[in-house]
Amino acid sequence: MTARLMRWAALWLALIVCGGAFAHVTTTGLLRIEFTGGRVLYALSVALPELPASATATLTAATNGDRAAAETVAEAARRSVTVDLDGGRCRAGRVRIGGAGTNETRATVEIDFTCDASHGRLDITEDWRAFLGEHYQTLGNLRTPSGERPVIFGEEARSITVDIDRTIGTGWFDFVKLGIEHILTGYDHLLFLVALLVTARGVWSVVSIVTAFTLAHSVTLSVAALGIVTIPDRIIEPLIAATIVWVALENLFAAEPDRRRWIWSFGFGLVHGFGFASVLGELGLKGVTLVRGLVGFNVGVEIGQLIFVAVFLPALMWLSRGRGARLAPRIASLTVAVIGTYWLVERIFVG
Known part of the structure; x- marks a missing residue:
């Protein structure tokens, strides 16, 4: 009983801390x-x-x-x-x-x-x-x-x-470092990953979700940074918030939220890629420097994403033992849905 109480106390503390961080998007x-x-x-x-x-x-x-x-x-x-x-x-x-x-x-x-x-x-x-x-x-x-x-x-x-x-x-390392720092401070992107992974079942499920998200946002990050396709932030930012809400609600109400989750991961990853590109695309890089920046920044984003997954999944597995197997994903999804809804309303009506 004591161990169980300690796990749930840790869960609520994590949700409170994460909620406080996520509620304030870094400007x-x-x-x-x-x-x-x-x-x-x-x-x-x-x-x-x-x-x-x-x-x-x-x-x-x-x-x-x-x-x-x-x-x-x-x-x-x-x-x-x-x-x-x-x-x-x-x-x-x-x-x-x-x-x-x-x-x-x-x-x-x-x-x-x-x-x-x-x-x-x-x-x-x-x-x-x-x-x-x-x-x-x-x-x-x-x-x-x-x-x-x-x-x-x-x-x-x-x-x-x-x-x-x-x-x-x-240099390459400068852009890799920039990508790592951007993803680890991009709370909306991290919250989306939480929503995607919280109902994952098994190694293959995690690999397919992360791979689909990586491929998708790499595509749109590239085409946006190269100026091939440009979408204004006032459209992309509410869409990113909407993807967070959608996946969180699917976790709460769908009978099998993990089934074909990689499809949503890929589709919504295309949206998040434009969000990543808003940083790199306005740095004024040209020629070889732009190519180096695009590749290095993208590699940095992937490294930062893997760091987050490596930390998040073990913590989720620990909290999901016993009764937590059902409650932890639902509590996490509900928290994600509330924060994502706040961002969605704010980004539509405030900006």
């Missing part, structure tokens, strides 16, 4: 940093529907010409981003605020920095959490005369250091 900004001759251009693009209501209202007003709102955004930008070169603080210049082309659901913030030095150690610190939300992170690339490299500002690191005198290439 991701897309960034371009260019360094040329002692000058740094910082150009950030954010999706308005993903932001807190106050930040969305202020940015929207600023892009529409509201002077007070623009000054509020500019002040937040100067507090959130600092640049140092060769030990000296670079001076922030004019902050420009606008929309991202014809996409009215995005806003851009650009800052020019002027540095007294033209070489040495470049330190960039970014922390927008006070303005853009506690769970905000940034993905992008830094370009210098020596080359370019991916950059990430998130919960693990709010600053980067680069020696601009050293040739910096966009």
Whole structure:
């Protein structure tokens, strides 16, 4: 009895912790940093529907010409981003605020920095959490005369250091690392995997589900990153949430939810691939760098996915012993359905 109570206590604790994490989707900004001759251009693009209501209202007003709102955004930008070169603080210049082309659901913030030095150690610190939300992170690339490299500002690191005198290439490992970090912080994709695997029966079932999902999202990630097919985030993001709800409800109400689960895994994996591509496709990569980035990022996503599966399945098997064999999948599916429904409603009506 004690062992059984301990297992169920662990289950509820895990659900509470996961629910708290999943209920706050990481808001991701897309960034371009260019360094040329002692000058740094910082150009950030954010999706308005993903932001807190106050930040969305202020940015929207600023892009529409509201002077007070623009000054509020500019002040937040100067507090959130600092640049140092060769030990000296670079001076922030004019902050420009606008929309991202014809996409009215995005806003851009650009800052020019002027540095007294033209070489040495470049330190960039970014922390927008006070303005853009506690769970905000940034993905992008830094370009210098020596080359370019991916950059990430998130919960693990709010600053980067680069020696601009050293040739910096966009290597395979950089993109693999980016893919791993993206999937392990992409809570909606992980929640979808939970819904797919929680009713899996046997090794073949797990292999077929994971393989189908991998093949599908690899296809759409590739065609989207190469610009062959482009679907706006305002369509893809609600669809991703809908796939989560669908699979969770099937787990709860279908007589044999595991039967032919690989078909749903493949079909819905095509949708999730476009979600992955939204990160890679806007980094501005071209030519050989784009191909290297596509392959490396995709490999990183698969590695991160395997890491999650390797951790999740043993935990599920442990919780599913005895009476847990019936209750654990149902409790997990119900939790997934509730969180997925919240995301679906939010992404349809808020953005």
